[in-house]
Amino acid sequence: MKSDAFPVIVGVGQVIDRWTGSDATAAPHPVAIVRSAIDAAIAGAGGSGVDEAIDCAAFVRTFPDSLPRRFDPFGRIENFPRAVLKDTSLHPEHVVYSAIGGEQPQALVNELSARLSNGDIEVALIAGGEVTGALKTALKAQISLDWADDAAGDFEDRDGDDRLLSKYEIHNGLGMPPQTYAAQEQAWRARHGLSTAEYHELVGKVFARLSDVAATNPYAQFPTALDAEFLATPSTENYPICDPLLKWHVAQDAVNQSAALILTTAGKARDLGIAEEKWVYLHGHADVKDTLVSKRPDLSRSDAIELALTQAL
Numbered sequence: 001m002k003s004d005a006f007p008v009i010v011g012v013g014q015v016i017d018r019w020t021g022s023d024a025t026a027a028p029h030p031v032a033i034v035r036s037a038i039d040a041a042i043a044g045a046g047g048s049g050v051d052e053a054i055d056c057a058a059f060v061r062t063f064p065d066s067l068p069r070r071f072d073p074f075g076r077i078e079n080f081p082r083a084v085l086k087d088t089s090l091h092p093e094h095v096v097y098s099a100i101g102g103e104q105p106q107a108l109v110n111e112l113s114a115r116l117s118n119g120d121i122e123v124a125l126i127a128g129g130e131v132t133g134a135l136k137t138a139l140k141a142q143i144s145l146d147w148a149d150d151a152a153g154d155f156e157d158r159d160g161d162d163r164l165l166s167k168y169e170i171h172n173g174l175g176m177p178p179q180t181y182a183a184q185e186q187a188w189r190a191r192h193g194l195s196t197a198e199y200h201e202l203v204g205k206v207f208a209r210l211s212d213v214a215a216t217n218p219y220a221q222f223p224t225a226l227d228a229e230f231l232a233t234p235s236t237e238n239y240p241i242c243d244p245l246l247k248w249h250v251a252q253d254a255v256n257q258s259a260a261l262i263l264t265t266a267g268k269a270r271d272l273g274i275a276e277e278k279w280v281y282l283h284g285h286a287d288v289k290d291t292l293v294s295k296r297p298d299l300s301r302s303d304a305i306e307l308a309l310t311q312a313l
Helices: 030-045 080-085 104-117 132-141 167-171 177-191 196-215 228-232 266-271 303-312
Strands: 007-016 056-059 094-097 123-131 240-242 256-265
Touching (some): 007 030, 007 266, 030 123, 056 080, 104 256, 123 132, 177 240
Parallel strands (some): 056 123
Antiparallel strands (some): 007 256, 123 256
């Protein structure tokens, strides 16, 4: 591959909103928060005409659009990708709405990097965001919001029939992610011969270090350091979710966050006048699809993750 064809990240943007519900007019909007992250990524790239050069835009599927039965009490956004693009300076030829899955942001980076290096596209945008925190806050406070949108325009919709769980698994108690992760954690705990208390002590120490990092991160939704003892001990603030997991052992969905990045090639970045010190090269990537949870021979480990790490390195 010629050096000019190497894929590089040239701009990134993050947005956080800690809306408390005191002012309904200040509530974050699911479309606007993603637009803000895109604006930040474009501004961060610098250069000239980066926005107009974007010919591929990929959006991570939102949580409401990932549910088997939609839950949108404040109005449905019929065409999320085009709703974000509407009334902006972005006019990409290719628009993608990702499949369901937490790996999709990295999977899109991998896929679009390959397309860039092959010359299929020149400048790519990847963006996503959630305002589940605002949704929950508004419902609790009985605040009415208007999020409905029916923007027009074509896009590649990757919401297929390839679900993360089978009907058999759901029928037998695996449904929401914490239930599935709890089963895997129990298997890992048993393989290492740990009691539940010993497992909590270990997790508390690990998560306390993560919490310390979050406490100093301006883009963290919960920038408060939680100590190991608190994280290891069941309480009203850290209550059991699915054995052995407690509340602060699982991902918190009540967030208002978005992020975006701009990908291109070294040659195109140079043409756009983007300073080379902003280029971040993708050195290696891998995508591996795991089998259904009920078909894995050992729930305490993931052959797919191990293989992906090996291939990427």
